[in-house]
Amino acid sequence: MANLQSIMDHAVAVARKAGEVVREALSDDRKVMMKSSAVDLVTQTDQKVEQLIIQSVKEKFPSHRFIGEESVAAGEACVLTDDPTWIIDPIDGTTNFVHAFPFVAISIGFAMNKQVEVGVVYSCLEDKMFTARRGKGAFCNGEPLAVSDQTDIQQSIISTEFGANRDPEAVDKIFCSLRNILSLPVHGVRGAGTAAINMCLVASGCVEGYYEIGVHVWDIAAGSLVVSEAGGVLMDVDGGELDLMSRRIIAANNRSIAERLVKEITPFRPPRDDSPPQKL
Numbered sequence: 001m002a003n004l005q006s007i008m009d010h011a012v013a014v015a016r017k018a019g020e021v022v023r024e025a026l027s028d029d030r031k032v033m034m035k036s037s038a039v040d041l042v043t044q045t046d047q048k049v050e051q052l053i054i055q056s057v058k059e060k061f062p063s064h065r066f067i068g069e070e071s072v073a074a075g076e077a078c079v080l081t082d083d084p085t086w087i088i089d090p091i092d093g094t095t096n097f098v099h100a101f102p103f104v105a106i107s108i109g110f111a112m113n114k115q116v117e118v119g120v121v122y123s124c125l126e127d128k129m130f131t132a133r134r135g136k137g138a139f140c141n142g143e144p145l146a147v148s149d150q151t152d153i154q155q156s157i158i159s160t161e162f163g164a165n166r167d168p169e170a171v172d173k174i175f176c177s178l179r180n181i182l183s184l185p186v187h188g189v190r191g192a193g194t195a196a197i198n199m200c201l202v203a204s205g206c207v208e209g210y211y212e213i214g215v216h217v218w219d220i221a222a223g224s225l226v227v228s229e230a231g232g233v234l235m236d237v238d239g240g241e242l243d244l245m246s247r248r249i250i251a252a253n254n255r256s257i258a259e260r261l262v263k264e265i266t267p268f269r270p271p272r273d274d275s276p277p278q279k280l
């Protein structure tokens with residue numbers, strides 16, 4: 001069985017190195033490419049960082065498996081088995097990176113038996129290293145994290161994202177949920193432009209709840225452990241158990257806030273991360 005502390009240490013070291021690459025690339029011309037739509041962006045830096053992380057891990061843990069956002073985009077299967085698996089988003093917030101909007105994260109989760117055991121989210125423009133090991137707490141730059149103790153959603157800040165899906169039906173449901181939540185009312189709605197950092201803000205106690213339909217497993221794997229180890233709760237948008245591959249998530253400070261969000265969200269089901277590739 002892999003030594004989880006050495007896994008955590010390696011994830012932190014390679015995330016920090018990746019953060020240097022991202023910061024250096026900010027001053028270069030960031031050539032933008034499109035993936036699933038004109039607003040689903042990727043750059044050579046995303047690809048370079050993912051390869052840096054995977055190569056580095058392979059040298060130390062040659063038997064481990066990977067789910068990497070850009071490897072999946074290049075056609076690799078997105079399958080989570082019981083094997084030790086690194087779940088990598090090399091740049092969470094690529095659109096932010098392209099626009100130099102200052103919330104850009106390297107997200108590295110490590111799972112065994114389909115359960116996330118280590119989570120590292122490096123907000124590299126803020127130089128904030130969020131870390132969590134199952135059962136051992138969550139930290140930011142070594143300082144312990146704790147979620148907000150607010151139970152009244154009308155005294156809360158909620159975060160979400162509009163996502164890259166511009167399908168009118170999906171957009172209508174996204175806006176319907178947003179209208180319901182705004183009208184509660186809540187103190188505010190925010191979006192950092194990256195699921196990983198949105199979840200770390202919940203873990204840090206400055207956002208009470210984050211929800212999104214359309215995320216991917218690589219966006220949320222690491223952040224999900226940071227939230228739960230900071231005392232937060234995770235669930236599907238319908239109140240069921242969180243399914244990392246379902247592309248639906250609520251991450252909140254407590255069940256009261258989470259279950260209130262369930263009541264206001266208009267759910268829909270995007271194709272799962274592990275669904276077979278669509279035949280063209």
Ligand SMILES: O=P(O)(O)OC[C@@]1(O)O[C@H](CO)[C@@H](O)[C@@H]1O
Nearest residue numbers: 091092093094161163193194195
């Ligand atoms: O493609 P990226 O940059 O890795 O992720 C983009 C992302 O910001 O898109 C969604 C925002 O709608 C978030 O859930 C996700 O984190």
Ligand SMILES: [Mg+2]
Nearest residue numbers: 089092093219
């Ligand atoms: Mg992402």
Ligand SMILES: [Mg+2]
Nearest residue numbers: 069089091092
């Ligand atoms: Mg990404």
